[in-house]
Amino acid sequence: MGKKGLKRKQKSEEATIEETQVVLPRVRQSDEPIAKKAKWINRERVLVFATRGISFQHRHLMKDIIKMLPHAKAANKMERKENLFVVNEMCKMVHCNKCILFDGRLQRDLYMWFSNSPNGPSIKFNVESIFTSAELKLTGNCLKGSRPILSFDHSFDEHPQYSLLREMFVQIFGVPNHHPKSQPFVDNVLNFSVLDNRIWFRNYQILDENGAIAEIGPRFVLQPIRIFKGSFCGETLWENPFYVTPAKTRRLLRDSKKDKYTNNKIQRKAKKTKELLAPFRVKPENEIFKDGSIKEKAKKLLIRNK
Amino acid sequence: MPIIMSSDADSEEELLELYASGKLKPGLNIPVENDKVFINNVDGLKETLNSFQSSLPWSERLDIVAETAPMAPELSMEITEQQQFLKAGKIDEVALNDFKRETMFHRQAQSAVMRGIELLIKHNIPTHRPEDYFAEMFKSDEHMQKVRHSLLQRKTALEQTEKIRRIRQEKKLAKEKRVAAVQEKHKQKRELNENIKKFRKGLRNDLDFLETDGGKKNKKQDGGNSEKKKNLTRSQHKRKGKDAKYGFGGKKRGMKENTKESTFGGSGKASKGKNKGRIAKKKRMSAKH
Numbered sequence: 001m002g003k004k005g006l007k008r009k010q011k012s013e014e015a016t017i018e019e020t021q022v023v024l025p026r027v028r029q030s031d032e033p034i035a036k037k038a039k040w041i042n043r044e045r046v047l048v049f050a051t052r053g054i055s056f057q058h059r060h061l062m063k064d065i066i067k068m069l070p071h072a073k074a075a076n077k078m079e080r081k082e083n084l085f086v087v088n089e090m091c092k093m094v095h096c097n098k099c100i101l102f103d104g105r106l107q108r109d110l111y112m113w114f115s116n117s118p119n120g121p122s123i124k125f126n127v128e129s130i131f132t133s134a135e136l137k138l139t140g141n142c143l144k145g146s147r148p149i150l151s152f153d154h155s156f157d158e159h160p161q162y163s164l165l166r167e168m169f170v171q172i173f174g175v176p177n178h179h180p181k182s183q184p185f186v187d188n189v190l191n192f193s194v195l196d197n198r199i200w201f202r203n204y205q206i207l208d209e210n211g212a213i214a215e216i217g218p219r220f221v222l223q224p225i226r227i228f229k230g231s232f233c234g235e236t237l238w239e240n241p242f243y244v245t246p247a248k249t250r251r252l253l254r255d256s257k258k259d260k261y262t263n264n265k266i267q268r269k270a271k272k273t274k275e276l277l278a279p280f281r282v283k284p285e286n287e288i289f290k291d292g293s294i295k296e297k298a299k300k301l302l303i304r305n306k
Numbered sequence: 307m308p309i310i311m312s313s314d315a316d317s318e319e320e321l322l323e324l325y326a327s328g329k330l331k332p333g334l335n336i337p338v339e340n341d342k343v344f345i346n347n348v349d350g351l352k353e354t355l356n357s358f359q360s361s362l363p364w365s366e367r368l369d370i371v372a373e374t375a376p377m378a379p380e381l382s383m384e385i386t387e388q389q390q391f392l393k394a395g396k397i398d399e400v401a402l403n404d405f406k407r408e409t410m411f412h413r414q415a416q417s418a419v420m421r422g423i424e425l426l427i428k429h430n431i432p433t434h435r436p437e438d439y440f441a442e443m444f445k446s447d448e449h450m451q452k453v454r455h456s457l458l459q460r461k462t463a464l465e466q467t468e469k470i471r472r473i474r475q476e477k478k479l480a481k482e483k484r485v486a487a488v489q490e491k492h493k494q495k496r497e498l499n500e501n502i503k504k505f506r507k508g509l510r511n512d513l514d515f516l517e518t519d520g521g522k523k524n525k526k527q528d529g530g531n532s533e534k535k536k537n538l539t540r541s542q543h544k545r546k547g548k549d550a551k552y553g554f555g556g557k558k559r560g561m562k563e564n565t566k567e568s569t570f571g572g573s574g575k576a577s578k579g580k581n582k583g584r585i586a587k588k589k590r591m592s593a594k595h
Contacts, residue, residue: 042366067444121354133445137456143435144442149426150369151418157371160351167359170369177366185435186368186426188444191415196401204415209423209433211416216444229354237351241344 042176047087047096047117049075054104060132061110062102064218068203069173070145070181072100084113084232091117098172099231109246112222113232114168120230121237123168125222126246128198133217140205140214142188147175148203149186155194161227161238162194188216197242198223365429372418374410 048066050059054077066072073094078087084101091099101113110130115122150173156166173190175182191202199222204213227238324330360367400406426433443450497515504510538546548554 042360042362116358119358121358134449137453139453139457141443141445141450144444147368149418149422150367151372151415151422152369153414154371154373160348160355161346164351164355166369167355170367171358171360174367174369183441184432185439186422186431186433187435189415189418189422191411191418193411193414195407195410196398200407200411202411202415204412204419206419206423206433209419211420213412213415213419215412227351229350235347235350236345237347237354239344239346 039178045096046098050102055107128221131219136217140216143183146183153193374413
């Protein structure tokens, strides 16, 4: 038995030796470059640009985002007349596979498009309560182009539309490892949380490893409107039922204030006429005069009191 | 009652038919539009998510689904309150309250950091920037200077308001003291007068009250003077010096009139004149003898 076991052992050893030995070519050209092991695997590139009609604040926000993303590429402002489908070709020309488009209207409302070009999906957001990092006097600061940790709320796992958004955010805001313009240290957190059917964006600096953080800025809130299957095209996969257009909210606000004065006037007048017409109604003790004969009521009261 | 009509529902025949069948009633009829159906294609969403999901390892993605981090026990009450609000659907309660909202985000980020750093260490990704590593920052030095300046300004403003409040309080106290002192003075005077009256009427034989009160008064005044000197403000000091120099109070009348001294030519000469006078008298006396 012992001999057999030994033989088997020898065989297996031989086999491993054969496997480990790499057979090198006999002749090697000195000019031949050594094959490099690529470290920079994630080749995301994001095109960040705007249409005409964005305000200064929107532009500053865009600048902030470009600053945050070393893999971002800026472009000139786009004419609003053009069909948005053109954006796909623009992305193709500058070799970008992701796109953030700032779509401003009348220098007042801002919409943001996040798109995976050219195959989709694409998402349209309404951007609310914008505070750029220059506006906010916050104490935090981080390296330009450092890789952020992306922190997501629980709702990003629970709802299918949000999980799709999460993947989009990871691919757009995640800075590729070993990107030439990026820094090797992780020193900030991008925080996405869902509250009130909106996505709240915050940027924090990591102060130490125990979880002390300081906010850097910018701040903004994304309200998703629609998710399209294609990039700036295709069928709608999801629609936000809670979305109200900014124009409508403005109108409602105006309408609520519109009738304040006249309503007040009418109410006052009504009150006065009521008092004049039926003064006994105003005081509760005068109920005795309301209707029916006073004598009978008085008798009744007397009997009850007895 | 909502009635679903075809596009040419306004045609009279159809309306008549509807009226005959009892679906349409006399009066003003308003067509009710159906509620808008919002698209939510869950299968489509999942399919597209699969189509573009990246298969890169975590070290490339750095994403974390984080729960809100626990906080100090004194704040935990508030947190449970927040969660209750969220569960009860009172989202505005949290969304519109800046402090509550921001603490929620802050805690989420904190827990993400705590978990993220563990994972980063596992993946051999450096988290701490060495002291001698200098690179361009997200916010420029100029902006950070502004931040520091604004912080300092806020701090000084706070200090100033605090100081003003303190001074106001001190003034209030000083006034109370002053009033109390005046009242004390009046009281002593009253007592003294009463005692004097009693003495006059013969109800009292000793005059001790005079001494004690007088002694107290003098002492008090002395103390008061020295204190007053110390507590003089700058303008009061100036006034004092000017009073010493130019004079204060007394008769203004006749100040410009000639006096005996002025006629003999100033203070120095006046003394000489006086001496002369005396000498002249002596001479006169000696001449008599």
